Amino acid sequence: MTATDQDHLKIFAGTAGQSLATAMCKHLDFPLGQAETKVFPDGELLVKLEEDVRGRDCFVVQSTSAPVNDSLVELLVFIDCLRRASAKRITTVIPYFGYARQDRKDEGRTPITAKLVANLITSAGADRVLCMDLHAAQIQGFFDLPVDHLTASPVLLEHFRRILPTLGPTAVLSPDVGNAKTANMYADQLGLDLAIIEKRRHGPTEVHANNVIGDVNGRTVIMFDDMITTGGTVTEAARIARDRGATAVYVACTHAVMAGLAVERLSNPTITGVVVTDTISIHGRLDALKDKLTVLSVARMLGEAVHRIHHDLSISALFREGMGPRR
Numbered sequence: 001m002t003a004t005d006q007d008h009l010k011i012f013a014g015t016a017g018q019s020l021a022t023a024m025c026k027h028l029d030f031p032l033g034q035a036e037t038k039v040f041p042d043g044e045l046l047v048k049l050e051e052d053v054r055g056r057d058c059f060v061v062q063s064t065s066a067p068v069n070d071s072l073v074e075l076l077v078f079i080d081c082l083r084r085a086s087a088k089r090i091t092t093v094i095p096y097f098g099y100a101r102q103d104r105k106d107e108g109r110t111p112i113t114a115k116l117v118a119n120l121i122t123s124a125g126a127d128r129v130l131c132m133d134l135h136a137a138q139i140q141g142f143f144d145l146p147v148d149h150l151t152a153s154p155v156l157l158e159h160f161r162r163i164l165p166t167l168g169p170t171a172v173l174s175p176d177v178g179n180a181k182t183a184n185m186y187a188d189q190l191g192l193d194l195a196i197i198e199k200r201r202h203g204p205t206e207v208h209a210n211n212v213i214g215d216v217n218g219r220t221v222i223m224f225d226d227m228i229t230t231g232g233t234v235t236e237a238a239r240i241a242r243d244r245g246a247t248a249v250y251v252a253c254t255h256a257v258m259a260g261l262a263v264e265r266l267s268n269p270t271i272t273g274v275v276v277t278d279t280i281s282i283h284g285r286l287d288a289l290k291d292k293l294t295v296l297s298v299a300r301m302l303g304e305a306v307h308r309i310h311h312d313l314s315i316s317a318l319f320r321e322g323m324g325p326r327r
Contacts, residue, residue, distance in 0.1 A: 006030065009310050010053055010087075014062030014078055016071045019281050020095060021061035023299035028307060033058075035081075037074060045074050047081045057310050058087040059130075061302075064098035064117070065257070065280040072098060072117065076124045083125035091128040091309060092121060093302060095279035096227075096255045100135035103142075118142035130305055132279055132298060133226045133254040148315050150305060152254040152277045155296050157189050159275060160222065160252070164190065167248070171195050171214065173221040175237035186224045195221065197237050217245030220272075227255035228276070231262035238270040248272040254298075255279050256286065263288050 012033040013021030025032045034050035060082065062075040075092065082090050102113035114136070121129065122144055129147045134140065140147040164170060174183035174196040187194040195214030221241045223234055228251065238249040249271050256276035258266075266274050267288050275294045276282075286293055301318075308315055 008056055010051070010056045010058045011306065012049075012058065012060045012078065012082075014060060014071065014074045016063045016065055016074075016281060017061035017093070017095070019283075020063075020278055020297075020299055020302070021093075023278070023297055024061065024303040024306065027300050027303040035078075037078075045070075045077050047074065047077045049081060049085055052085075053082060054086040055088045057089045057091075058082050059091045059093055059306055059309075061093040061095070063096035063280050064094060065096050065255075066259070068098040072120075076120055079121065079124040079126050089127045090125060091130055091306075092126045093306065094129060094131045095298065095302065096257075097131050097134055097139065100139055103136040103139055114139050115142045128309065130302070130309065132302070135226055148305060148309070150298075150301060150318075152279070152296075152298050152301075153186070153189075155277060155298055155301065156224065156252050156254075156275065157186070159294070159296055160190060160250075167220040167250075169218060170220045170222065171216055173197065173214075173216060173223050173237065173241055173246075173249075175223055175225075175233050179225060182224055182226070186222070192222075195241075197240055212240065212244050216241050219246055220248040220250065221246045222250045222252060225251075225253045227257050228253045228262060228266070228274075229257045230260045231258070231265035235265040235268055235271065238268070242270050250275065252276070256282065258285060266292075 010033040011021060011025055012035050015037055022032055036048050038046045060078045064072045064075060079090055099113045099117050105112060128145060129143055132150045133152055134149060140149050171193045172183050172187035174180045176197060176199050180196050184194055193214060195212055195216050198211040198213055223237060228234060234251045241249055250273045251271055252275040254277050263286060273292045274289055277296045277298050279298060282295060304318055305315060308318060
């Protein structure tokens with residue numbers, strides 16, 4: 001970054017974006033903006049900027065991860081703070097977008113909370129959104145402002161291409177039919193065979209895995225997903241793969257949500273390795289997995305996107321370099 005950039009560009013971080021924003025700034029050789037978030041005894045938040053942003057192009061990095069509501073409100077307050085301090089443009093960098101799974105009405109009398117959150121971010125005063133691996137790509141259309149949607153797949157692919165020669169015969173496994181499109185993309189990019197676990201529903205709460213389409217016997221299998229929440233699906237898929245003769249099982253995702261019993265389930269010896277990115281801060285949450293955990297950084301990708309947005313350069317050019325959008 002040039003001295004001119006330092007005069008006109010500011011990158012700030014909310015509480016849930018500190019480590020990632022610091023890594024982004026390190027990649028850009030650019031100082032992180034100074035701001036403070038205070039929490040009052042009654043639970044209210046106050047965001048205070050420690051430097052002038054009048055007329056500046058401002059980016060605020062904040063994943064709306066657990067505690068989801070606190071992180072979301074802090075992001076909204078941060079946006080309002082920047083707007084009232086006369087920032088020229090405000091781009092919210094949301095590596096992990098909470099409430100993304102509430103993107104439609106599955107049944108009567110339920111909200112579409114992903115749309116509500118998009119409305120709140122827009123109303124708070126954001127001018128642009130930069131996010132990564134939305135659970136449902138159509139959420140881009142929930143915003144009435146420009147959205148740049150990146151994917152962590154190049155980072156994950158780079159890692160597995162590097163270690164693939166050490167894994168022996170390998171296949172990509174989709175834990176269910178719904179994930180098959182994503183699994184097929186990774187299999188195609190890595191030049192591997194694809195296997196799919198077929199599930200059948202028996203009643204409203206009972207699901208059984210009846211069949212594995214494809215061959216996993218004597219192979220290492222890799223499962224890819226956008227997020228791991230409770231870990232139930234991937235651990236059950238790992239058990240089935242092992243029962244069908246898989247020699248090792250690797251699980252990879254963009255967002256390490258890891259709620260409930262996820263860490264305990266992933267500690268099961270049926271899973272050989274867990275690969276995640278830093279869209280959500282780890283902060284000791286996954287210590288029980290440290291012997292099998294690999295954390296990859298998306299800081300370079302997000303930093304390059306910030307650089308391009310600031311200079312009004314094409315984001316699609318970044319996609320052509322292998323950092324493609326998730327459609």
